[in-house]
Amino acid sequence: MFSGIVFDLAKVKSVRSKGGLKILEIRLNKNIKNPEKGMSIAVNGVCLTASLIKNAREFHADVTAETMKKSTLSEIRAGSPVNVEFPVQPHGFLSGHIVQGHVDCTGIIKDVKKENGNVIITAGYPQEFARYIIEKGSVCVDGISLTAFDVKKNAFSVSVIPETLNSTGVKFYKNGSKVNLEFDIIGKYIERQLKADNGEIK
Structure with a gap:
Protein backbone atom coordinates (compact mmCIF):
# COMPACT_ATOMS: atom_id res chain seq x y z
CA MET A 1 0.00 0.00 0.00
CA PHE A 86 7.99 3.05 -1.56
CA PRO A 87 5.31 1.24 0.49
CA VAL A 88 3.85 2.77 3.63
CA GLN A 89 5.31 1.29 6.81
CA PRO A 90 2.87 0.14 9.55
CA HIS A 91 4.48 2.51 12.05
CA GLY A 92 4.60 5.48 9.67
CA PHE A 93 2.26 8.33 8.76
CA LEU A 94 -0.42 8.07 6.08
CA SER A 95 0.12 11.60 4.81
CA GLY A 96 -1.89 11.32 1.59
CA HIS A 97 -4.62 8.70 1.13
CA ILE A 98 -4.82 4.94 0.57
CA VAL A 99 -3.24 4.18 -2.81
CA GLN A 100 -2.90 0.64 -4.17
CA GLY A 101 -0.83 1.33 -7.24
CA HIS A 102 -3.53 -0.26 -9.40
CA VAL A 103 -4.22 2.24 -12.17
CA ASP A 104 -7.88 2.54 -13.16
CA CYS A 105 -7.35 4.42 -16.40
CA THR A 106 -5.27 7.07 -18.08
CA GLY A 107 -6.30 10.69 -18.34
CA ILE A 108 -5.33 13.60 -20.54
CA ILE A 109 -4.16 16.98 -19.24
CA LYS A 110 -6.55 19.59 -20.61
CA ASP A 111 -5.22 22.74 -18.98
CA VAL A 112 -2.28 23.94 -16.89
CA LYS A 113 -2.39 27.42 -15.36
CA LYS A 114 -0.83 29.36 -12.50
CA GLU A 115 -3.13 30.80 -9.86
CA ASN A 116 -2.18 32.49 -6.57
CA GLY A 117 1.22 30.80 -6.45
CA ASN A 118 -0.16 27.33 -7.16
CA VAL A 119 -0.68 25.48 -10.42
CA ILE A 120 -4.18 24.36 -11.40
CA ILE A 121 -4.24 21.17 -13.47
CA THR A 122 -7.38 20.05 -15.29
CA ALA A 123 -7.49 16.45 -16.47
CA GLY A 124 -10.00 14.64 -18.64
CA TYR A 125 -10.90 11.02 -17.93
CA PRO A 126 -13.32 8.33 -19.21
CA GLN A 127 -16.88 9.05 -18.09
CA GLU A 128 -17.36 5.48 -16.84
CA PHE A 129 -15.19 6.33 -13.81
CA ALA A 130 -17.18 9.43 -12.82
CA ARG A 131 -18.91 7.58 -9.97
CA TYR A 132 -15.57 7.10 -8.19
CA ILE A 133 -14.57 10.75 -7.87
CA ILE A 134 -16.26 13.40 -5.74
CA GLU A 135 -15.80 17.09 -5.00
CA LYS A 136 -12.96 17.52 -2.47
CA GLY A 137 -12.25 13.79 -2.65
CA SER A 138 -8.83 12.20 -3.12
CA VAL A 139 -7.48 11.18 -6.51
CA CYS A 140 -4.08 9.76 -7.41
CA VAL A 141 -2.45 11.33 -10.48
CA ASP A 142 0.80 9.65 -11.58
CA GLY A 143 1.25 8.43 -8.02
CA ILE A 144 0.56 11.82 -6.40
CA SER A 145 -2.22 12.17 -3.82
CA LEU A 146 -4.25 15.24 -4.76
CA THR A 147 -7.65 16.74 -3.93
CA ALA A 148 -10.17 16.99 -6.75
CA PHE A 149 -12.44 19.98 -7.30
CA ASP A 150 -14.66 21.30 -10.08
CA VAL A 151 -15.52 17.65 -10.73
CA LYS A 152 -17.46 16.98 -13.92
CA LYS A 153 -18.58 13.75 -15.56
CA ASN A 154 -15.42 13.57 -17.67
CA ALA A 155 -12.95 16.05 -16.12
CA PHE A 156 -11.69 17.35 -12.78
CA SER A 157 -9.17 19.87 -11.51
CA VAL A 158 -6.49 19.74 -8.82
CA SER A 159 -4.40 22.47 -7.22
CA VAL A 160 -0.68 21.73 -6.95
CA ILE A 161 1.42 23.59 -4.38
CA PRO A 162 5.00 24.69 -5.24
CA GLU A 163 6.57 21.92 -3.12
CA THR A 164 4.72 19.20 -5.05
CA LEU A 165 5.35 20.94 -8.36
CA ASN A 166 9.10 21.12 -7.79
CA SER A 167 9.52 17.57 -6.46
CA THR A 168 7.38 15.60 -8.93
CA GLY A 169 6.77 15.16 -12.63
CA VAL A 170 3.91 17.68 -12.54
CA LYS A 171 6.46 20.32 -13.57
CA PHE A 172 6.59 18.65 -17.01
CA TYR A 173 2.83 18.56 -17.62
CA LYS A 174 1.41 20.37 -20.63
CA ASN A 175 -1.83 20.20 -22.58
CA GLY A 176 -2.14 16.72 -24.04
CA SER A 177 0.12 15.00 -21.48
CA LYS A 178 -1.08 11.51 -20.57
CA VAL A 179 -1.31 10.58 -16.87
CA ASN A 180 -2.13 7.53 -14.76
CA LEU A 181 -5.26 7.83 -12.61
CA GLU A 182 -6.31 5.78 -9.61
CA PHE A 183 -9.58 6.59 -7.87
CA ASP A 184 -10.36 6.13 -4.18
CA ILE A 185 -10.59 2.44 -3.24
CA ILE A 186 -13.14 3.09 -0.48
CA GLY A 187 -15.80 4.18 -2.96
CA LYS A 188 -15.24 1.02 -5.02
CA TYR A 189 -15.79 -1.23 -2.00
CA ILE A 190 -18.94 0.66 -1.02
CA GLU A 191 -20.31 0.31 -4.55
CA ARG A 192 -19.66 -3.43 -4.57
CA GLN A 193 -21.27 -3.90 -1.15
CA LEU A 194 -24.38 -2.01 -2.28
CA LYS A 195 -24.59 -4.19 -5.38
CA ALA A 196 -24.27 -7.29 -3.20
CA ASP A 197 -27.01 -6.03 -0.87
CA ASN A 198 -29.25 -5.45 -3.88
CA GLY A 199 -28.64 -8.95 -5.19
CA GLU A 200 -26.69 -7.75 -8.22
CA ILE A 201 -23.69 -9.93 -7.31
CA LYS A 202 -24.28 -13.68 -7.27
Missing part, protein backbone atom coordinates in the same frame (compact mmCIF):
# COMPACT_ATOMS: atom_id res chain seq x y z
CA PHE A 2 1.14 3.52 -0.80
CA SER A 3 0.02 7.00 0.25
CA GLY A 4 0.58 9.14 -2.83
CA ILE A 5 3.47 11.06 -1.27
CA VAL A 6 6.29 10.87 -3.81
CA PHE A 7 9.68 9.84 -2.41
CA ASP A 8 11.74 11.01 -5.37
CA LEU A 9 11.53 12.28 -8.93
CA ALA A 10 13.80 9.66 -10.47
CA LYS A 11 14.98 9.04 -14.01
CA VAL A 12 14.67 5.99 -16.24
CA LYS A 13 18.21 4.92 -17.07
CA SER A 14 17.31 2.28 -19.65
CA VAL A 15 14.38 0.33 -21.08
CA ARG A 16 14.59 -3.11 -22.65
CA SER A 17 12.25 -5.93 -23.59
CA LYS A 18 12.52 -9.53 -22.43
CA GLY A 19 9.98 -12.28 -23.05
CA GLY A 20 6.95 -10.01 -23.27
CA LEU A 21 8.08 -7.83 -20.37
CA LYS A 22 9.43 -4.31 -20.42
CA ILE A 23 12.30 -3.97 -17.96
CA LEU A 24 12.86 -0.50 -16.52
CA GLU A 25 16.18 0.44 -14.98
CA ILE A 26 15.55 3.41 -12.70
CA ARG A 27 18.03 5.65 -10.92
CA LEU A 28 17.04 7.64 -7.85
CA ASN A 29 18.52 10.83 -6.45
CA LYS A 30 18.14 9.52 -2.90
CA ASN A 31 19.19 6.25 -1.28
CA ILE A 32 16.61 3.48 -0.96
CA LYS A 33 15.98 2.60 2.68
CA ASN A 34 16.40 -1.13 3.34
CA PRO A 35 16.31 -2.15 -0.34
CA GLU A 36 15.20 -5.73 -1.03
CA LYS A 37 14.70 -7.68 -4.22
CA GLY A 38 10.97 -8.34 -4.66
CA MET A 39 9.84 -5.23 -2.81
CA SER A 40 6.91 -3.22 -4.17
CA ILE A 41 7.70 0.16 -5.68
CA ALA A 42 5.23 2.62 -7.21
CA VAL A 43 6.44 4.17 -10.47
CA ASN A 44 4.18 6.97 -11.73
CA GLY A 45 1.46 5.46 -9.58
CA VAL A 46 1.88 1.90 -10.86
CA CYS A 47 2.79 -0.78 -8.33
CA LEU A 48 5.77 -2.73 -9.68
CA THR A 49 8.10 -5.35 -8.22
CA ALA A 50 11.81 -4.69 -7.92
CA SER A 51 13.33 -7.57 -9.89
CA LEU A 52 16.87 -6.40 -9.17
CA ILE A 53 18.42 -4.01 -6.66
CA LYS A 54 21.72 -2.84 -8.14
CA ASN A 55 22.65 -0.50 -5.31
CA ALA A 56 21.05 1.99 -2.91
CA ARG A 57 19.97 4.22 -5.80
CA GLU A 58 19.30 1.89 -8.73
CA PHE A 59 16.75 -0.85 -9.29
CA HIS A 60 15.08 -2.79 -12.09
CA ALA A 61 11.32 -3.30 -12.36
CA ASP A 62 9.40 -5.52 -14.77
CA VAL A 63 6.28 -4.22 -16.54
CA THR A 64 3.77 -6.73 -17.93
CA ALA A 65 1.83 -6.33 -21.17
CA GLU A 66 -1.40 -5.81 -19.19
CA THR A 67 0.17 -3.01 -17.16
CA MET A 68 1.50 -1.35 -20.30
CA LYS A 69 -1.99 -1.52 -21.81
CA LYS A 70 -3.64 0.11 -18.79
CA SER A 71 -1.04 2.78 -17.97
CA THR A 72 1.39 5.29 -19.43
CA LEU A 73 4.37 3.01 -18.75
CA SER A 74 4.10 1.83 -22.36
CA GLU A 75 5.41 5.27 -23.34
CA ILE A 76 8.35 5.35 -20.92
CA ARG A 77 11.73 5.86 -22.55
CA ALA A 78 15.33 6.15 -21.35
CA GLY A 79 15.66 9.59 -19.78
CA SER A 80 11.98 9.83 -18.79
CA PRO A 81 11.36 11.36 -15.33
CA VAL A 82 9.20 9.19 -13.05
CA ASN A 83 7.60 9.64 -9.64
CA VAL A 84 8.76 6.93 -7.24
CA GLU A 85 7.23 5.93 -3.91
Whole structure:
Protein backbone atom coordinates (compact mmCIF):
# COMPACT_ATOMS: atom_id res chain seq x y z
CA MET A 1 0.00 0.00 0.00
CA PHE A 2 1.14 3.52 -0.80
CA SER A 3 0.02 7.00 0.25
CA GLY A 4 0.58 9.14 -2.83
CA ILE A 5 3.47 11.06 -1.27
CA VAL A 6 6.29 10.87 -3.81
CA PHE A 7 9.68 9.84 -2.41
CA ASP A 8 11.74 11.01 -5.37
CA LEU A 9 11.53 12.28 -8.93
CA ALA A 10 13.80 9.66 -10.47
CA LYS A 11 14.98 9.04 -14.01
CA VAL A 12 14.67 5.99 -16.24
CA LYS A 13 18.21 4.92 -17.07
CA SER A 14 17.31 2.28 -19.65
CA VAL A 15 14.38 0.33 -21.08
CA ARG A 16 14.59 -3.11 -22.65
CA SER A 17 12.25 -5.93 -23.59
CA LYS A 18 12.52 -9.53 -22.43
CA GLY A 19 9.98 -12.28 -23.05
CA GLY A 20 6.95 -10.01 -23.27
CA LEU A 21 8.08 -7.83 -20.37
CA LYS A 22 9.43 -4.31 -20.42
CA ILE A 23 12.30 -3.97 -17.96
CA LEU A 24 12.86 -0.50 -16.52
CA GLU A 25 16.18 0.44 -14.98
CA ILE A 26 15.55 3.41 -12.70
CA ARG A 27 18.03 5.65 -10.92
CA LEU A 28 17.04 7.64 -7.85
CA ASN A 29 18.52 10.83 -6.45
CA LYS A 30 18.14 9.52 -2.90
CA ASN A 31 19.19 6.25 -1.28
CA ILE A 32 16.61 3.48 -0.96
CA LYS A 33 15.98 2.60 2.68
CA ASN A 34 16.40 -1.13 3.34
CA PRO A 35 16.31 -2.15 -0.34
CA GLU A 36 15.20 -5.73 -1.03
CA LYS A 37 14.70 -7.68 -4.22
CA GLY A 38 10.97 -8.34 -4.66
CA MET A 39 9.84 -5.23 -2.81
CA SER A 40 6.91 -3.22 -4.17
CA ILE A 41 7.70 0.16 -5.68
CA ALA A 42 5.23 2.62 -7.21
CA VAL A 43 6.44 4.17 -10.47
CA ASN A 44 4.18 6.97 -11.73
CA GLY A 45 1.46 5.46 -9.58
CA VAL A 46 1.88 1.90 -10.86
CA CYS A 47 2.79 -0.78 -8.33
CA LEU A 48 5.77 -2.73 -9.68
CA THR A 49 8.10 -5.35 -8.22
CA ALA A 50 11.81 -4.69 -7.92
CA SER A 51 13.33 -7.57 -9.89
CA LEU A 52 16.87 -6.40 -9.17
CA ILE A 53 18.42 -4.01 -6.66
CA LYS A 54 21.72 -2.84 -8.14
CA ASN A 55 22.65 -0.50 -5.31
CA ALA A 56 21.05 1.99 -2.91
CA ARG A 57 19.97 4.22 -5.80
CA GLU A 58 19.30 1.89 -8.73
CA PHE A 59 16.75 -0.85 -9.29
CA HIS A 60 15.08 -2.79 -12.09
CA ALA A 61 11.32 -3.30 -12.36
CA ASP A 62 9.40 -5.52 -14.77
CA VAL A 63 6.28 -4.22 -16.54
CA THR A 64 3.77 -6.73 -17.93
CA ALA A 65 1.83 -6.33 -21.17
CA GLU A 66 -1.40 -5.81 -19.19
CA THR A 67 0.17 -3.01 -17.16
CA MET A 68 1.50 -1.35 -20.30
CA LYS A 69 -1.99 -1.52 -21.81
CA LYS A 70 -3.64 0.11 -18.79
CA SER A 71 -1.04 2.78 -17.97
CA THR A 72 1.39 5.29 -19.43
CA LEU A 73 4.37 3.01 -18.75
CA SER A 74 4.10 1.83 -22.36
CA GLU A 75 5.41 5.27 -23.34
CA ILE A 76 8.35 5.35 -20.92
CA ARG A 77 11.73 5.86 -22.55
CA ALA A 78 15.33 6.15 -21.35
CA GLY A 79 15.66 9.59 -19.78
CA SER A 80 11.98 9.83 -18.79
CA PRO A 81 11.36 11.36 -15.33
CA VAL A 82 9.20 9.19 -13.05
CA ASN A 83 7.60 9.64 -9.64
CA VAL A 84 8.76 6.93 -7.24
CA GLU A 85 7.23 5.93 -3.91
CA PHE A 86 7.99 3.05 -1.56
CA PRO A 87 5.31 1.24 0.49
CA VAL A 88 3.85 2.77 3.63
CA GLN A 89 5.31 1.29 6.81
CA PRO A 90 2.87 0.14 9.55
CA HIS A 91 4.48 2.51 12.05
CA GLY A 92 4.60 5.48 9.67
CA PHE A 93 2.26 8.33 8.76
CA LEU A 94 -0.42 8.07 6.08
CA SER A 95 0.12 11.60 4.81
CA GLY A 96 -1.89 11.32 1.59
CA HIS A 97 -4.62 8.70 1.13
CA ILE A 98 -4.82 4.94 0.57
CA VAL A 99 -3.24 4.18 -2.81
CA GLN A 100 -2.90 0.64 -4.17
CA GLY A 101 -0.83 1.33 -7.24
CA HIS A 102 -3.53 -0.26 -9.40
CA VAL A 103 -4.22 2.24 -12.17
CA ASP A 104 -7.88 2.54 -13.16
CA CYS A 105 -7.35 4.42 -16.40
CA THR A 106 -5.27 7.07 -18.08
CA GLY A 107 -6.30 10.69 -18.34
CA ILE A 108 -5.33 13.60 -20.54
CA ILE A 109 -4.16 16.98 -19.24
CA LYS A 110 -6.55 19.59 -20.61
CA ASP A 111 -5.22 22.74 -18.98
CA VAL A 112 -2.28 23.94 -16.89
CA LYS A 113 -2.39 27.42 -15.36
CA LYS A 114 -0.83 29.36 -12.50
CA GLU A 115 -3.13 30.80 -9.86
CA ASN A 116 -2.18 32.49 -6.57
CA GLY A 117 1.22 30.80 -6.45
CA ASN A 118 -0.16 27.33 -7.16
CA VAL A 119 -0.68 25.48 -10.42
CA ILE A 120 -4.18 24.36 -11.40
CA ILE A 121 -4.24 21.17 -13.47
CA THR A 122 -7.38 20.05 -15.29
CA ALA A 123 -7.49 16.45 -16.47
CA GLY A 124 -10.00 14.64 -18.64
CA TYR A 125 -10.90 11.02 -17.93
CA PRO A 126 -13.32 8.33 -19.21
CA GLN A 127 -16.88 9.05 -18.09
CA GLU A 128 -17.36 5.48 -16.84
CA PHE A 129 -15.19 6.33 -13.81
CA ALA A 130 -17.18 9.43 -12.82
CA ARG A 131 -18.91 7.58 -9.97
CA TYR A 132 -15.57 7.10 -8.19
CA ILE A 133 -14.57 10.75 -7.87
CA ILE A 134 -16.26 13.40 -5.74
CA GLU A 135 -15.80 17.09 -5.00
CA LYS A 136 -12.96 17.52 -2.47
CA GLY A 137 -12.25 13.79 -2.65
CA SER A 138 -8.83 12.20 -3.12
CA VAL A 139 -7.48 11.18 -6.51
CA CYS A 140 -4.08 9.76 -7.41
CA VAL A 141 -2.45 11.33 -10.48
CA ASP A 142 0.80 9.65 -11.58
CA GLY A 143 1.25 8.43 -8.02
CA ILE A 144 0.56 11.82 -6.40
CA SER A 145 -2.22 12.17 -3.82
CA LEU A 146 -4.25 15.24 -4.76
CA THR A 147 -7.65 16.74 -3.93
CA ALA A 148 -10.17 16.99 -6.75
CA PHE A 149 -12.44 19.98 -7.30
CA ASP A 150 -14.66 21.30 -10.08
CA VAL A 151 -15.52 17.65 -10.73
CA LYS A 152 -17.46 16.98 -13.92
CA LYS A 153 -18.58 13.75 -15.56
CA ASN A 154 -15.42 13.57 -17.67
CA ALA A 155 -12.95 16.05 -16.12
CA PHE A 156 -11.69 17.35 -12.78
CA SER A 157 -9.17 19.87 -11.51
CA VAL A 158 -6.49 19.74 -8.82
CA SER A 159 -4.40 22.47 -7.22
CA VAL A 160 -0.68 21.73 -6.95
CA ILE A 161 1.42 23.59 -4.38
CA PRO A 162 5.00 24.69 -5.24
CA GLU A 163 6.57 21.92 -3.12
CA THR A 164 4.72 19.20 -5.05
CA LEU A 165 5.35 20.94 -8.36
CA ASN A 166 9.10 21.12 -7.79
CA SER A 167 9.52 17.57 -6.46
CA THR A 168 7.38 15.60 -8.93
CA GLY A 169 6.77 15.16 -12.63
CA VAL A 170 3.91 17.68 -12.54
CA LYS A 171 6.46 20.32 -13.57
CA PHE A 172 6.59 18.65 -17.01
CA TYR A 173 2.83 18.56 -17.62
CA LYS A 174 1.41 20.37 -20.63
CA ASN A 175 -1.83 20.20 -22.58
CA GLY A 176 -2.14 16.72 -24.04
CA SER A 177 0.12 15.00 -21.48
CA LYS A 178 -1.08 11.51 -20.57
CA VAL A 179 -1.31 10.58 -16.87
CA ASN A 180 -2.13 7.53 -14.76
CA LEU A 181 -5.26 7.83 -12.61
CA GLU A 182 -6.31 5.78 -9.61
CA PHE A 183 -9.58 6.59 -7.87
CA ASP A 184 -10.36 6.13 -4.18
CA ILE A 185 -10.59 2.44 -3.24
CA ILE A 186 -13.14 3.09 -0.48
CA GLY A 187 -15.80 4.18 -2.96
CA LYS A 188 -15.24 1.02 -5.02
CA TYR A 189 -15.79 -1.23 -2.00
CA ILE A 190 -18.94 0.66 -1.02
CA GLU A 191 -20.31 0.31 -4.55
CA ARG A 192 -19.66 -3.43 -4.57
CA GLN A 193 -21.27 -3.90 -1.15
CA LEU A 194 -24.38 -2.01 -2.28
CA LYS A 195 -24.59 -4.19 -5.38
CA ALA A 196 -24.27 -7.29 -3.20
CA ASP A 197 -27.01 -6.03 -0.87
CA ASN A 198 -29.25 -5.45 -3.88
CA GLY A 199 -28.64 -8.95 -5.19
CA GLU A 200 -26.69 -7.75 -8.22
CA ILE A 201 -23.69 -9.93 -7.31
CA LYS A 202 -24.28 -13.68 -7.27
